[in-house]
Amino acid sequence: MRLKIFLIAVGFMKLQKDIYRLIKKIPRGKVTTYGTIARELKISARSVGQILHRNPDPAHIPCHRVVDRNGRLAENFAFGGAREQYRLLFNEGVKFKDFLHVDLEKYL
Template structure:
């Protein structure tokens, strides 16, 4: 385990393959915690997206972050679509693209 919780979050997020998405709750569960908020804070504290694809992390409902994330509410959706993720009514199709820890 990483010394910092944030590092651990980044590591998990980087583990998500293209075309897949993870939820804050899922990552929290992997890190043996129940606080999804911590995960969210970690991604927000993330230095830059080049290192950690935060755009692959969504709400448990398949909803994206409040909007001001990633330089545009549409930005994330476009990125995910480019990776092969499908959207339903503006939400990520978790039933199809939810990443499962191996």
């Protein structure tokens, strides 16, 4: 049982590490897009979403700073939905056009 958890953790480490490295350097009050991360990692944008969705380590990965290419929030945000993501970003001083759209033009 415990072993299983360990193995899963190790398995996640591969991509988690790469994504973590990119996401963690996002300055406060800024955001990035899935596509940007995807190109950096040489993987599909979809995979980035996939990996973040089944978020391996939400405590150490500021996934709320990741939006889609239109600056749109993820309505299916794993932790509390878009509402929660909105709140987190707002706390960092990110300006919004409306509930679901971040003010891009000044992302990472």
